[in-house]
Amino acid sequence: MKQALIIIDVQEAFFNLPENYLYQKEDLVLRINQWIAAARSAEVPVIFIQHTDYDNINDEFYVDSPDWQLYHGLDIRAEDVVSRKTTWDSFHETELAVVLEGKSIDQLIFAGAQTEFCLDTTIRAAYSRGYKSNILAKNSHSTLANAVLTAPQIIEHHEHIWNGRFVTIRELDEHIF
Template identity: 55%
Template sequence: MKQALVIVDMQEVFFMDRKNYLFESEQVVENINNLIQWARANDIQVIFIQHTDLGQDDEMAFGKPEWKLHNRLLKQLEDKVIQKTTWDAFYGTELAQYLQDSMIEQLIFVGAQTEFCLDTTIRSAFSHGYHNNILIAGAHSTINSEALDAEQIIKHHEYIWNNRFVNIQPNTNFQA
């Protein structure tokens, strides 16, 4: 089964201002980088999804420091980067066509934010016919909200997703 590693919105906005720091951010970046190395060692396509706000004054507008992919990620020039303007990486982007053209059958998800863009993209992938997807535990994160702390948000979403929209697997299964 041909796979792709899909890295959602791991952008500088989550590393520049304490109020936006991802829960366990250092470990999440390390885990994602390990997955990138594993993907490359196994000839698996690496796809970066990059949220792009449309307004020039918006925090994540094209070209702003907060918009850039996190500088510690092991991104290479040949990696596909798909910009999106909504929470859904499929909506109004080339993602569906790119996956079809590349004959990708299974998506491996990591990234941010758990309850927003990652959740929406995981559910959209399922609706697009990708029913055997994987989410890597410890390789996605979010920030605290007024209702729940980040750890609770992650646990809740993993409970909802597992064996429905994705199969959650530990990152130890994916070592280069």
């Protein structure tokens, strides 16, 4: 299978603004960079998704604002694709589908934020678009607590729903690439 590693919305807003701190944010970046290194070693393309707001200048994801930038601690290189999106779905009105088709990709490996929003929506959209053998990078996605659930509860809940249906959850040491 021809693979691509998709990193969703790991942006400065989740590291600069205390109210937006991702659960275990430092470990998250370390694990994502490990996945990126493994993908690069196997010559698997790395695609970064960047949530973008073009309308509300006060939004933390407003285009070109400091908090909108992809997180500075990620191993991003010039050859990587960066796709901007304006909704929770990384495919909706973006070039992602065209990029994947152009590279003949048939398996997606997901990591990023937020578990129950953009990651969930994109994982399900990918499955609906015919990507049926996708992988979720274990311990490489995160979110924030909400009024009902803690971040670990949200992560566990979504992994339980996704695994074996929309993705297979795998550890990096399982020779994914």
